[in-house]
Amino acid sequence: MHGKAKDSWRIATKAIHGFGGGDPHTGSVSLPIYQTSTYAFKDSQHGADLFQGEAEGYIYSRISNPTVQAFEREIACLEGGEVGHGFASGMAAIFNAVMTECKSGDSYVVSETVYGGTHALNEHVMPRFGVKAIEVDATDLNKVEDAIKKAKNCKVLLFETPANPTLAILDIKELTELGHKYNLTVMVDNTFATPILQRPLEHGVDVIIHSTTKYISGHGDVVGGCVVAKKEFMDRLDVDVYIDTGATMAPLSAWLLLRGLKTLPIRMAKHCENAHKIAQFLAFHPKVTKVHFPGLKSHPGYELAKRQMSDFGGMIAFEIKGGFEDGKKVMDAVELHTVAVSLGDCDSLICHPASTTHSTYEKDQREAAGILDNMIRISVGIEDPRDLMDDLNQALRAI
Ligand SMILES: Cc1ncc(COP(=O)(O)O)c(C=O)c1O
Structure with missing residues (x-):
């Protein structure tokens, strides 16, 4: 598959000619769906080297898959970030992102108007892991700062803008500066805007989250999610949460999402x-x-x-x-x-x-x-x- 996006291309060109195109081995203009769970090693040493990170290649599709990787490169390119990561759903993406920074005893501050599933994660799921979510009216920076100051071991500031369902708009730049003042990892759920309308990384945000189920798919036929962030964050996400919890994006979903991105x-x-x-x-x-x-x-x-x-x-x-x-x-x-x-x-x-x-x-x-x-x-x-x-x-x- 080609990885040919040029920095100088505008976003509509990147969406079509980025990382999803073709197969150099056969000339297929459509990226193959690598519908495989596992990958043959050349020999036992090759397998051991792959597991030790001493060789590059594929091991098992819960860890990585070429079709999913093409989608991950494409979404990272459109958001202007270093690395993309696919997930089975938007909720899996949010959970993995937050849990990369938070362990038992930690907390995160989150805008109070969010998708109902995110609210349920905050209220019902995270406490089971000893992680506390503090929901706050994030249109008011003073309230956010107070919440951060009061929170115990606060690690993350997470918000949605435009917010689901009220369409409240939050100031990405100011919230990011505030989060960074307290050394928090700032995460934005960019589902409503998509990278076509809003690129939070350009305002200093650390982590972008999407439910790709929505505009990125565009046709109501995929459930998926993704995260875009720096490689350093994604390496921790992989090792500390993702690989051993396994909310993996399926190759067919990645292929449909790549197709969706072309017309986004x-x-x-x-x-x-x-x-x-x-x-x-x-x-x-x-x-x-x-x-x-x-x-x-x-x-x-x-x-x-x-x-x-x-x-x-x-x-x-x-x-x-x-x-x-x-x-x-x-x-x-x-x-x-x-x-x-x-x-x-x-x-x-x-x-x-x-x-x-x-x-x-x-x-x-x-x-x-x-x-x-x-x-x-x-x-x-x-x-x-x-x-x-x-x-x-x-x-x-x-x-
Ligand atoms: C803003 C937002 N974030 C996250 C999600 C969760 O995504 P998924 O349903 O793909 O898990 C949704 C779902 O509606 C959403 O609207």
Whole structure:
């Protein structure tokens, strides 16, 4: 397979001609799916040398696989980082990244508005390993600094921006400087933005995390995750957590993700364009009380998003007149949108975070994080936006 990306190439060229292309042995223009669990050693000494790190090559696909490696090189190239690492899911990526820095007795500070699975990891899983997560309103730097100061053996500052599902925008540069002031490893979940719209490593962040299930796949057919960071961090991740816990990305997933990356720049452009139109339409709709979309001037993160993102993304949350039951009525009335969790697909997906993706929060925590009962989230797809607006319009008549 070719590893030919040039630094001078723009991101859309890198996405197509980076590290996923072809097979020099056969001329196949599509990268082979190396569907193998194990690799033959030349002889017993070769096997021993590979295990000792004295020879380069493949041992076993839980450790590494050529198709997965091509994806890892490609995502590192797009994020502008040293090394990429594939995982079985976004949650596996977050767990591995945090556990690389934290052991029993340590803690990490994390933004309070995050994907519900990340919240559940913070609240339910990490304490089982003696690791404490402190969730904080990360739009307020003073609160973050207070939380870091109070935390015992704090090792990591982790945040999501734009945040799922409220689309809150956090200041990557300022939070990173703050984290580094206290020697923390700063990690950003870049799932909503993708490297096309936001490259946190350029703001000094140490570790990028993605659920590749979302925009990077783009077609709703893969569950995967990845981390991009410096080699020094990734070597520790491999040895201390990954290899012996085994949340491995499958070769077929890597191949589908490489295919997804080729169209990521044009898909993101269309997601952004459609989302902007739909956010403007909802902002004037009489049944809608508030629209959360960072591309609207009324959004508190508008100026910041303009500075740190190249466009505003394809996700919208909005609040409707009424409560939980009215939200359900709207969801049951849509015809074109698919009522489903997940996001980033070509198809528009609509969900009610309070009862689904973020039901892991206690009600008071959820409200503090701005995830309200009357909030609906849309992952705006790449259909004709006029059809999407017609569908929302007729669905909103249900209330
Ligand atoms: C922002 C964000 N991070 C992480 C995850 C978890 O990813 P996965 O479902 O691939 O484990 C999700 C899932 O929705 C997400 O939205």
